[in-house]
Amino acid sequence: MRIRVLTGAGISAESGIPTFRGKDGLWKGFRAEDLATPQAFSKNPIKVWEWYCWRRQIIGQAEPNEAHKLLADWERSHDLWIITQNVDGLHQRAGSKNVIELHGNIWRLRCTACGKVWEDEKACSKIPPRCECGAIARPDVVWFGEALPSEAIRKSYELAGDAEIFIVVGTSGVVQPAANLPFVAKSFGARIYVVNPQPTIHTEIADLFLQTSASEGLRRIDELLQSEGPS
Ligand code: NAD
Numbered sequence: 001m002r003i004r005v006l007t008g009a010g011i012s013a014e015s016g017i018p019t020f021r022g023k024d025g026l027w028k029g030f031r032a033e034d035l036a037t038p039q040a041f042s043k044n045p046i047k048v049w050e051w052y053c054w055r056r057q058i059i060g061q062a063e064p065n066e067a068h069k070l071l072a073d074w075e076r077s078h079d080l081w082i083i084t085q086n087v088d089g090l091h092q093r094a095g096s097k098n099v100i101e102l103h104g105n106i107w108r109l110r111c112t113a114c115g116k117v118w119e120d121e122k123a124c125s126k127i128p129p130r131c132e133c134g135a136i137a138r139p140d141v142v143w144f145g146e147a148l149p150s151e152a153i154r155k156s157y158e159l160a161g162d163a164e165i166f167i168v169v170g171t172s173g174v175v176q177p178a179a180n181l182p183f184v185a186k187s188f189g190a191r192i193y194v195v196n197p198q199p200t201i202h203t204e205i206a207d208l209f210l211q212t213s214a215s216e217g218l219r220r221i222d223e224l225l226q227s228e229g230p231s
């Protein structure tokens with residue numbers, strides 16, 4: 001079965017990582033929209049880095065949950081791709097290989113001058129971290145108002161277009177262009193399954209809306225896939 005899964009912050013909520021728009025999404029009274037922007041970084045790189053260091057600490061202590069693990073299992077028996085908006089790397093830690101990161105990865109850094117990209121788990125020992133060229137480094141993530149990596153978005157549209165089942169898990173559906181992918185999949189004939197404790201814009205086009213947590217919802221879909229037999 002060709003299964004494509006769009007994941008958002010909600011799939012990592014059961015790992016203890018706060019979502020952006022949930023009640024725990026605030027940091028020192030700031031909203032993500034006020035910190036995850038190029039303007040905020042150029043105005044106060046230390047403040048933005050402090051926020052990322054707080055998030056790195058939470059993410060560093062988190063473990064993949066049952067939802068991440070089920071998706072990694074499905075990759076063994078299906079043609080499965082995960083398109084994630086998350087920057088936490090938990091899909092890969094659960095064992096998934098076919099992962100497209102639309103919004104980058106919190107463990108990577110990017111130089112604001114020469115563009116060098118590298119991974120550094122200890123970047124927070126001295127903030128703001130610097131590149132070997134001397135310039136300040138930023139988290140290699142996509143901020144509000146910035147373009148997504150073009151190859152990642154091209155591949156995501158291609159995958160959405162040939163999906164048989166398109167599963168949307170734990171995303172509020174307000175960040176574009178990711179939020180558009182389920183509509184593309186639907187228009188090309190995919191069945192749409194939505195897993196979220198709250199209704200979203202995607203529930204309108206859902207063939208199946210599981211109004212529950214990511215782990216419970218994916219467990220139910222796992223049963224469905226097994227009852228359909230091997231693909
Ligand atoms: P969001 O915070 O806007 O929405 C989270 C969604 O998850 C909501 O619809 C909520 O109802 C749902 N949810 C909450 N608990 C859930 C659970 N237990 N199971 C399933 N669903 C649950 O997040 P988003 O839609 O991913 O917003 C996009 C932006 O948030 C992205 O830019 C992403 O990079 C960023 N983000 C990432 C992380 C992470 O990497 N873990 C964390 C916070 C935000």
Ligand code: ZN
Binds near residue numbers: 135
């Ligand atoms: Zn540099």
